[in-house]
Amino acid sequence: MVMLNAVSQNGLVNTANSPHAKLSSVGLSDVRWTKGFWAERFAICRDEMVPQLWKIYTSKDMCYSFENFRIAAGLESGKFRGPSFHDGDFYKTLEAVAAMYAATKDPKLDALMDEAIYVIGKAQKDDGYIYTKSIIEQKKNGDEKMFDDKLSFEAYNFGHLMTAACVHYHATGKTTFLNIAKKAADFLNGFYATATPEQARNAICPSHYMGLVELYRTTIDKKYLELVNKLIDIRGTVEGTDDNSDRQPFRVMDKVVGHAVRANYLFAGVADVYAESGDESLMNALNKLWDNVVHTKMHVTGGCGALYDGVSVDGISYKPDTVQKVHQSYGRDFQLPNFSAHNETCANIGNVLWNWRMFLLTGESKYVDIVELALYNSVLSGVSMDGSKYFYTNPLAASSDYPYHLRWEGGRVPYISKSNCCPPNTVRTIAEVSNYMYSVGKHGLYINMYGGNNLTTKLENGSTLSLEQESKYPWSGDVTIKLKEVSNQSLAIHLRIPGWCNNYTLKINGKSVAAYNKEGFTTISKIWKAGDKIELTLNMPAVLIESNPLVEETRNQVTVKRGPIVYCLESPDLLGKKNIFDVAIPSNIKLQPVEIKVENGNVTALTGDAKMLAPNDWSNTLYKQLNTKLIPVKIKLIPYYAWANRDKSDMTVWLPLIRY
16 A cells, blocks of 8 residues: 655655755745735735636636546547647646645635546546547547657646646645546556657656656655656657757756756756655756756846757757757857747746755755746746736847747737646746745755745654744845744754845844855754744845856846846836937946835836937948947836836846946
């Protein structure tokens, strides 16, 4: 009989018993938002995003995702409609509801999930196979081919099923969805035991790596972990593609050029496997790929996958005549366009998933720096401030004069008809952000990110810890932590010092104490008592950021960052009919924070005095004599994630620099 891990101890990535992970997440219900930034975003998620998403995904006339399950279950007649990854989109939607239920315990959400899970279970075949497109087609023509299409999302759908089922189990304690996931995983295990290598590699977005490992952690059934190891070993042993990151065996990869969502999901899944196996060949590859992404391929917003379309790296390490097409991809080192930047929201979420796992493995704060950067910038940019509209891509500049039509342009929309995978991914991520705030390990409690919340959790020694955190972060670097319940044993509390912070101070019970930054954390180890107060102040000036000179598109330009927030200039904030692309930033600019509202959301803008080129007519002109006439202009910069909430606009993250 398969055992199950205790519900209350498990977070999103349950590494509590993983032998090669230093840290584990707190429980799904352990953190409650109180007030401040994430409390506001969570409220929008609870009141707007989740209800709207559920309505869309269960509709019969807009999105046919759940309708496909009903047809596959024999509850309705009809044909499959929508993309082949539609099942996975619904599983992500269900995961968002489960995460929201974990935080709110709203019985209405529980009832919605019960109804949907019943239909999914009825659609599942007796052997465990569950892919509505194929099941519906099999009923019509009797053809039972599986995993024969190398562009199929069958395994991707299975993976999101497993992940959502584990979250549902941890949130509710019910095994109804988990049993469906186990049955599906057992099918995969049997299928891959006899599948050809070509069939086994037909998994273009390997979410099932993460799903299978989390299912192993939840059920403690080793066959799921053994299956993932086998699938990793198969990669690159038969003809693959750069686009799918399986042209080489994973262990010899040192660069990534292909589809960013597929790559980031792969890296996150491999990190999960390392947590259980300790296979250093996997970690060596992950470290090389992390360096390649973070140091040469990631946008300043944490966005990943710079290219709509491109080619692989000209056969380097391969035959020179084997250049391949890639799409929605990483591309070459330092190839980071702005107007045409792709940066699919799902890829940016994949960046969060990968880096969070790397942090749990190592305890190194550089990974949380990336988690935080992506969450605040390239993930939140994927949804409007009111929670009703979504981006597929997240460019770093937009202009009404841009001469090309891009596949995803024109602002956020409620439903992205060409590919709506990003909205459910975004909603589940925001519903689950609280799980990134803290982690625990044998060396104590780690406070990874800041914001108003209450935490009640179990430490590794079994004792209960309860605390209250107060902060206006990311608008302010002031953080206050009050201990509510704590054991009488010595406890180390590790406070993350973000990579962007150069100066900070620390007080305990009102008295300044020496604070040492070791690997991105400052640690206080003592016997605490209820009522103790920690005050951390992170110096948070607005700073100018430049890129490596090899990034051609941003040479001699700067962007502005304050704390974890990347800023942009948007046309509604430049008075008069001025062109935002004529604005230049003096190197000695003094930027002042000011609180404003964007679409009823509270943000901190930055104001200052810049320069602007005199009006310049470029119609029918490619080159002309340099325009050197500069005039003063007052500018207001807003957080990048908040752009495109005030009708159609021009926007830029990078601006020309005037050196003084």
